[in-house]
Amino acid sequence: MADENGQKKLAMVVMSGDMDKLFGAFIIANGAAAMGMEVTMFFTFWGLRAIKKDVSTGKTLFGKMLGMMYGGDISKANPSKFSFGGLGRWMFNKMMGAHNVAKLTELRDMAVQLGVNMYGCQMSMDVMEIPQEAFIDGVKEPVGVGFFLLQAQDADITLFI
Numbered sequence: 001m002a003d004e005n006g007q008k009k010l011a012m013v014v015m016s017g018d019m020d021k022l023f024g025a026f027i028i029a030n031g032a033a034a035m036g037m038e039v040t041m042f043f044t045f046w047g048l049r050a051i052k053k054d055v056s057t058g059k060t061l062f063g064k065m066l067g068m069m070y071g072g073d074i075s076k077a078n079p080s081k082f083s084f085g086g087l088g089r090w091m092f093n094k095m096m097g098a099h100n101v102a103k104l105t106e107l108r109d110m111a112v113q114l115g116v117n118m119y120g121c122q123m124s125m126d127v128m129e130i131p132q133e134a135f136i137d138g139v140k141e142p143v144g145v146g147f148f149l150l151q152a153q154d155a156d157i158t159l160f161i
Contacts, residue, residue, distance in 0.1 A: 063129030
């Protein structure tokens, strides 16, 4: 619901780390922010890749293995279909570039500039052994699902991607 100043709100869970889904999430978030909406993005599990730097993570053996297997940042996101071992990512980036579509990193940077509130899920960060320091500048301190639910409860639009 709009706040006392009439500002509309969007609350979004980003659980996927797939290239096409991240494009959708950031395009919607940026569009809403550009329209003057207050935007909250809650990144959980595979979605954490979207706000992560290209750094190694993990403290335990399993955490380090997960960090290596799923490692990388948003630039390593593959499409949900036609990945072809990374070739699909290259192909889609070429096709989008030919049509002047912004890169994922650019869309994410735009979200930061537009004041989109980006939060990592504390539980997912703990399980996947990703510390707050592994995130890009502009990501707020991690929160739990209760915080997100309060945001969603007051939102005009809620999305799960």
